[in-house]
Amino acid sequence: MRKNSVFILLAIIVTVLAACGGQQSSSKGKQDKIVIASQGSDAQVWQFIAKTDEAKKAGLNIEVKEFNDGVQINEATNDGQVDVNAFQSLSYFQDYVKKKKAKLVAIATTYLEPMGLYSDKYQKLEDIPNGAKVAIPNDTANTARGLRVLEKAGLIKLKPDFNSFSTLKDINDNPKKLQFVETDGTATARVLPDVDAALIGNSVALDAGLNAIKDSLYHEEVNQDTKANINLLVTQEKNKDNKTLKKLAEVYHSKEVQNYVKKEFGGTKIPVDKPVSEITN
Known part of the structure; x- marks a missing residue:
């Protein structure tokens, strides 16, 4: 009976450890999944990115959530319904944060496109x-x-x-x-x-x-000096140093993605890969 008790105890321990390991794996998977809010042609770009080899290499599981309104996108980001958004220029972002006192921060640049x-x-x-x-x-x-x-x-x-x-x-x-x-x-x-x-x-x-x-x-002139019109990746302030979110910018500026953007949008989305601090100072 003692032997049986030992075997039963070992079985319970193994089961518990396996469950914990499964939970850790599940938790890790959730950390790697990014829900990105976007609209129009920007959503199209991120839907393409989600399927790229570059995203897979970076370990990113990207889900794109489409909206029809920029204010709704920023609200969803500010409320934590989504992890990050990609649709707005620096001037639009600054205007929104000033008006709404939103706790949002820009973490990367993506492109510039002309009005x-x-x-x-x-x-x-x-x-x-x-x-x-x-x-x-x-x-x-x-x-x-x-x-x-x-x-x-x-x-x-x-x-x-x-x-x-x-x-x-x-x-x-x-x-x-x-x-x-x-x-x-x-x-x-x-x-x-x-x-x-x-x-x-x-x-x-x-x-x-x-x-x-x-x-x-x-x-508009299309060049990287038109700071106010540069588009951004935006997230909650608490996520400003999130390394997983910052990988999005690296994937966006990869050769695979830029070739797609250039071909699909006729040269109207000019890549801008600069530190956010450089365009906001």
Whole structure:
């Protein structure tokens, strides 16, 4: 009976240890799984990344959760419903954090893409008439960004102290008397037939079958010095040093992924691989 008791005790110990080992393995698997929130063409990129050899080599199990609205994406990230998000520019991110007092932090850069001025009615910038109706995104960051595009295009002049949080009130001179139609950023392409011109972000333009380089009357300069327009990976502040999340940036900038992005989006997503501290200082 003593021998049987010993065997039973050993069996129990082995079972418990096996269960613990299984729990540890399960826990490790959960740590390696990353839920990333995104939308439009960005979600498409991350769905591709999730299946790549580079992601597998990095030990990443990526799940992409799609949203239709940038505010919802940031809220889901701030609440911990998702681990990280990939959709927004630096100026949009800074505007959101300032307004909502969100505990979010940028951990890596991904790319830069141009906002463009498009028209279904006119073929050249100089053809835009006096009093033309121009659709512009109604969120602060993209309103300011759109106004900068119009200034660079020579259509308006802005006040000297204009910044990423400035509004239509900060236009200093509007010689063509342009009439602005404030529109949700995701709808700027849809209203294009109803206005003379529209300022459209590249992700929205791509979803509408438009290429900023080829189809716009004018678009932002595409270079790595346009800091406010660089897109980011964003997570909760408590995850700012998470090594697993930072692997996402390494995979994004891998040759396999960049070849796909270049081919799929016609050169409108320019890779930017810089430390976040370099563009936020």
